[in-house]
Amino acid sequence: MPSSTVNLSSYPPLFRPPNLTHQAQTTSAPSMAADPPDLLPLVDFQDLQPKQLGQACRDWGVFRLINHGVPGTLLSGLSEQAMEMFNLSFETKKDQFTDPITYFWSTPALTAQSVAQSVRNVNWVEGFNVPLCQLPLLQTQHPSSFTSFRSRLEEYGKHMGRLGRAMFEAMLEDLKLDKENYSSYLAESTAFIRAYRYPQCSDATRVSGMDAHTDSSIMTILSQDDVGGLQVCRDNCWVHVKPVPGTLVVNIGDMMQAISNEEYKSVMHRVKANQVKERFSICYFVFPGEDTVIQSSRYMPFTYKQFQAQVQRDVKATGAKVGLARFKRDCSF
Numbered sequence: 068m069p070s071s072t073v074n075l076s077s078y079p080p081l082f083r084p085p086n087l088t089h090q091a092q093t094t095s096a097p098s099m100a101a102d103p104p105d106l107l108p109l110v111d112f113q114d115l116q117p118k119q120l121g122q123a124c125r126d127w128g129v130f131r132l133i134n135h136g137v138p139g140t141l142l143s144g145l146s147e148q149a150m151e152m153f154n155l156s157f158e159t160k161k162d163q164f165t166d167p168i169t170y171f172w173s174t175p176a177l178t179a180q181s182v183a184q185s186v187r188n189v190n191w192v193e194g195f196n197v198p199l200c201q202l203p204l205l206q207t208q209h210p211s212s213f214t215s216f217r218s219r220l221e222e223y224g225k226h227m228g229r230l231g232r233a234m235f236e237a238m239l240e241d242l243k244l245d246k247e248n249y250s251s252y253l254a255e256s257t258a259f260i261r262a263y264r265y266p267q268c269s270d271a272t273r274v275s276g277m278d279a280h281t282d283s284s285i286m287t288i289l290s291q292d293d294v295g296g297l298q299v300c301r302d303n304c305w306v307h308v309k310p311v312p313g314t315l316v317v318n319i320g321d322m323m324q325a326i327s328n329e330e331y332k333s334v335m336h337r338v339k340a341n342q343v344k345e346r347f348s349i350c351y352f353v354f355p356g357e358d359t360v361i362q363s364s365r366y367m368p369f370t371y372k373q374f375q376a377q378v379q380r381d382v383k384a385t386g387a388k389v390g391l392a393r394f395k396r397d398c399s400f
């Protein structure tokens with residue numbers, strides 16, 4: 068990847084401190100060979116074994132996926148195009164991407180004003196949110212570079228759907244849950260993609276790229292560049308998820324923790340801000356149908372719609388997601 072100059076007009080104003088080094092280092096990270104490997108479990112998609120997959124979901128709630136069949140050209144093409152979109156001016160992104168593809172920066176749930184008032188809560192990230200089922204309907208009111216971005220996103224979304232479905236079925240098999248009854252828990256129509264840029268940050272020790280959280284999804288499939296910064300929580304320690312070219316990282320979300328009756332772990336994770344490099348990642352999230360009732364012995368029956376509404380209420384009231392704890396049968400709230 069060539070070295071490039073940061074286009075400051077593409078950064079949200081809050082991310083443009085005067086002391087920011089204008090030369091972003093987007094050259095390759097130092098060789099990974101000298102670094103100790105992380106211990107993230109490895110899952111081979113071409114040899115998907117429900118038991119082994121289940122073990123990774125129980126022990127870690129996250130694993131690295133290899134032999135996934137997503138063409139390398141699609142992965143690199145999509146990330147190059149995402150970089151181009153992020154390089155549009157902040158004003159263009161803000162004004163032209165409203166619905167259904169939305170542009171956001173920092174924490175989507177917070178308004179720009181509340182973000183400005185509490186800089187400590189700022190997530191040093193901007194993103195495009197892409198609901199996959201609405202992609203084909205999209206008119207071309209967007210910049211022309213968007214057209215090929217859109218078609219690559221559609222292709223990528225199909226691959227993610229294929230991977231998500233197959234892994235979900237293998238998880239059901241591992242959990243000994245009936246495929247007929249549970250297959251509707253995964254609703255591909257709910258899936259969305261988020262493309263992220265984590266701008267370089269001159270004060271990377273004071274802010275987060277993304278604060279520690281669990282995902283609300285059934286599962287999340289992540290493609291990250293070579294910069295690094297993603298960390299997952301394991302036995303109360305943060306483990307750095309090393310970027311490994313050509314692989315994907317899959318993590319279990321809250322809905323799968325509930326569906327599995329807490330056998331699988333919705334893993335806590337975060338992204339560190341980086342002082343000298345921008346980082347790009349692309350995340351696919353998939354959920355149960357809004358009105359599908361999730362039944363399990365540890366949680367009260369609930370729908371994803373109810374869960375999401377509760378998350379919104381909690382974030383508004385306290386600034387943080389409470390999540391599944393709200394729906395435990397022995398909930399103390």
Ligand SMILES: O=C(O)CCC(=O)C(=O)O
Nearest residue numbers: 263282291297338348350
């Ligand atoms: O960018 C990443 O590596 C992770 C993003 C993430 O955790 C999220 O979108 O929920």
Ligand SMILES: [Fe+2]
Nearest residue numbers: 280281282336
């Ligand atoms: Fe996440």
